[in-house]
Amino acid sequence: MKQNLGRQSGVQNVEVRLIDGKVQVTPKDDGQIDPVQLMKATYDSGVTVAEMDVVAQGKITKDSSGNFSLQVEPNRSFVFDPNELSKGLESLAGSPTAVTVHGQLYKKPPGKKKADLSAPLKLLLLDVQKKE
Amino acid sequence: MNLRKVSLLCWLTFAFVPASQAQIKHIEMRVEGMT
Secondary structure (H helix, E strand, O other): OOOHHOOOEEEEEEEEEOOOEEEEEOOOOOOOOOOOHHHHHHOOOOEEEEEEEEEEEEEEEOOOOEEEEEEEEEEEEEOOOOOHHHHHHHHHHHOOEEEEEEEEEEEEOOOOOOOOOOOOEEEEEEEEEEOO | HHHHHHHHHHHHHHHHHHHHHOEEEEEEEEEEEOO
Protein backbone atom coordinates (compact mmCIF):
# COMPACT_ATOMS: atom_id res chain seq x y z
CA MET A 1 0.00 0.00 0.00
CA LYS A 2 2.83 2.40 0.86
CA GLN A 3 4.32 2.00 -2.60
CA ASN A 4 0.94 2.31 -4.27
CA LEU A 5 0.15 5.55 -2.42
CA GLY A 6 3.65 6.88 -2.98
CA ARG A 7 3.14 6.60 -6.73
CA GLN A 8 0.10 8.89 -6.69
CA SER A 9 0.64 12.37 -8.06
CA GLY A 10 1.38 15.04 -5.52
CA VAL A 11 2.53 12.61 -2.82
CA GLN A 12 5.89 13.35 -1.23
CA ASN A 13 5.96 10.83 1.60
CA VAL A 14 3.85 8.03 3.07
CA GLU A 15 4.19 6.61 6.57
CA VAL A 16 2.21 3.52 7.56
CA ARG A 17 1.76 2.45 11.18
CA LEU A 18 0.67 -1.16 11.32
CA ILE A 19 -0.13 -1.03 15.04
CA ASP A 20 -3.10 1.32 14.73
CA GLY A 21 -3.71 1.36 10.97
CA LYS A 22 -2.77 5.03 10.60
CA VAL A 23 -1.42 6.24 7.27
CA GLN A 24 0.24 9.66 7.18
CA VAL A 25 0.54 11.26 3.77
CA THR A 26 2.73 14.32 3.22
CA PRO A 27 1.84 16.16 0.00
CA LYS A 28 4.30 17.84 -2.32
CA ASP A 29 4.04 21.58 -2.76
CA ASP A 30 2.82 21.15 -6.34
CA GLY A 31 -0.85 21.04 -5.33
CA GLN A 32 -1.48 17.88 -7.35
CA ILE A 33 -2.60 15.64 -4.51
CA ASP A 34 -6.14 14.29 -4.81
CA PRO A 35 -7.76 12.74 -1.71
CA VAL A 36 -10.22 10.73 -3.83
CA GLN A 37 -7.36 9.21 -5.81
CA LEU A 38 -5.63 8.33 -2.55
CA MET A 39 -8.74 6.53 -1.34
CA LYS A 40 -9.02 4.64 -4.63
CA ALA A 41 -5.35 3.66 -4.45
CA THR A 42 -5.86 2.48 -0.87
CA TYR A 43 -8.80 0.28 -1.88
CA ASP A 44 -6.77 -1.04 -4.80
CA SER A 45 -4.19 -2.14 -2.24
CA GLY A 46 -6.80 -4.34 -0.62
CA VAL A 47 -7.56 -2.36 2.54
CA THR A 48 -10.56 -0.31 3.57
CA VAL A 49 -10.42 3.38 4.42
CA ALA A 50 -12.24 3.95 7.71
CA GLU A 51 -11.49 7.66 8.07
CA MET A 52 -9.67 10.38 6.22
CA ASP A 53 -8.62 13.63 7.90
CA VAL A 54 -6.89 16.57 6.26
CA VAL A 55 -5.10 19.72 7.30
CA ALA A 56 -5.60 22.27 4.55
CA GLN A 57 -5.16 25.94 3.90
CA GLY A 58 -7.37 27.91 1.58
CA LYS A 59 -10.05 30.51 1.17
CA ILE A 60 -13.72 30.36 1.96
CA THR A 61 -16.01 30.50 -1.03
CA LYS A 62 -19.77 30.41 -1.50
CA ASP A 63 -21.32 28.83 -4.58
CA SER A 64 -24.54 29.75 -6.36
CA SER A 65 -26.46 27.18 -4.29
CA GLY A 66 -25.38 28.88 -1.08
CA ASN A 67 -22.93 26.14 -0.08
CA PHE A 68 -19.75 27.26 1.63
CA SER A 69 -16.50 25.54 0.82
CA LEU A 70 -12.75 25.68 1.31
CA GLN A 71 -10.89 26.31 -1.91
CA VAL A 72 -7.54 24.57 -1.58
CA GLU A 73 -6.44 24.87 -5.19
CA PRO A 74 -7.72 26.88 -8.14
CA ASN A 75 -9.65 23.85 -9.39
CA ARG A 76 -10.34 22.00 -6.13
CA SER A 77 -12.54 22.87 -3.22
CA PHE A 78 -14.28 20.95 -0.46
CA VAL A 79 -17.86 21.77 0.46
CA PHE A 80 -18.35 22.07 4.21
CA ASP A 81 -20.47 19.62 6.09
CA PRO A 82 -22.14 22.39 8.12
CA ASN A 83 -21.35 22.69 11.82
CA GLU A 84 -20.64 25.48 14.30
CA LEU A 85 -17.04 25.84 13.11
CA SER A 86 -18.00 26.19 9.46
CA LYS A 87 -20.71 28.71 10.36
CA GLY A 88 -18.03 30.78 12.07
CA LEU A 89 -16.11 30.98 8.79
CA GLU A 90 -19.03 31.94 6.56
CA SER A 91 -18.37 35.65 7.01
CA LEU A 92 -14.97 35.15 5.33
CA ALA A 93 -16.50 34.00 2.04
CA GLY A 94 -15.06 36.01 -0.81
CA SER A 95 -12.47 37.70 1.38
CA PRO A 96 -8.71 37.29 0.84
CA THR A 97 -8.32 35.75 4.30
CA ALA A 98 -6.65 32.35 4.17
CA VAL A 99 -7.63 29.86 6.84
CA THR A 100 -5.91 26.68 7.95
CA VAL A 101 -8.30 23.99 9.12
CA HIS A 102 -8.25 20.41 10.31
CA GLY A 103 -11.24 18.45 9.16
CA GLN A 104 -12.65 15.06 8.33
CA LEU A 105 -13.21 14.33 4.64
CA TYR A 106 -14.52 10.81 5.03
CA LYS A 107 -15.77 8.44 7.67
CA LYS A 108 -16.92 4.96 6.76
CA PRO A 109 -20.60 4.46 7.57
CA PRO A 110 -21.16 1.61 10.04
CA GLY A 111 -21.73 -1.70 8.29
CA LYS A 112 -20.50 -0.50 4.92
CA LYS A 113 -17.45 -2.17 3.45
CA LYS A 114 -16.61 0.22 0.67
CA ALA A 115 -17.06 3.95 0.24
CA ASP A 116 -19.15 5.49 -2.48
CA LEU A 117 -16.39 7.46 -4.17
CA SER A 118 -18.70 8.87 -6.81
CA ALA A 119 -20.21 11.21 -4.21
CA PRO A 120 -18.20 14.36 -3.52
CA LEU A 121 -16.33 14.37 -0.23
CA LYS A 122 -17.60 16.86 2.32
CA LEU A 123 -15.31 18.53 4.83
CA LEU A 124 -16.45 18.33 8.44
CA LEU A 125 -14.42 20.91 10.32
CA LEU A 126 -12.83 19.68 13.54
CA ASP A 127 -10.56 22.62 14.23
CA VAL A 128 -9.77 26.05 12.79
CA GLN A 129 -6.05 26.47 13.28
CA LYS A 130 -5.23 29.82 11.72
CA LYS A 131 -6.74 32.80 9.95
CA GLU A 132 -4.43 35.19 8.14
CA MET B 1 11.33 52.40 -15.78
CA ASN B 2 11.38 51.76 -12.02
CA LEU B 3 7.66 52.37 -11.90
CA ARG B 4 7.15 49.63 -14.49
CA LYS B 5 9.25 47.22 -12.45
CA VAL B 6 7.33 48.02 -9.27
CA SER B 7 4.05 47.57 -11.11
CA LEU B 8 5.18 44.22 -12.44
CA LEU B 9 6.28 43.14 -8.97
CA CYS B 10 2.90 44.13 -7.50
CA TRP B 11 1.07 42.23 -10.22
CA LEU B 12 3.17 39.10 -9.68
CA THR B 13 2.59 39.33 -5.93
CA PHE B 14 -1.19 39.45 -6.35
CA ALA B 15 -1.12 36.76 -9.02
CA PHE B 16 0.90 34.17 -7.15
CA VAL B 17 0.65 34.77 -3.41
CA PRO B 18 -3.02 33.70 -3.11
CA ALA B 19 -2.29 30.45 -4.93
CA SER B 20 0.62 29.66 -2.64
CA GLN B 21 -1.60 30.25 0.40
CA ALA B 22 -3.94 27.45 -0.64
CA GLN B 23 -2.92 23.84 -0.36
CA ILE B 24 -3.50 20.53 1.34
CA LYS B 25 -0.81 20.33 4.01
CA HIS B 26 -1.34 16.87 5.43
CA ILE B 27 -3.58 13.84 5.04
CA GLU B 28 -4.13 11.12 7.63
CA MET B 29 -6.12 7.97 6.96
CA ARG B 30 -7.18 5.20 9.28
CA VAL B 31 -7.43 1.96 7.37
CA GLU B 32 -8.85 -1.44 8.19
CA GLY B 33 -7.86 -4.86 6.95
CA MET B 34 -4.13 -4.20 6.82
CA THR B 35 -1.92 -7.15 7.69
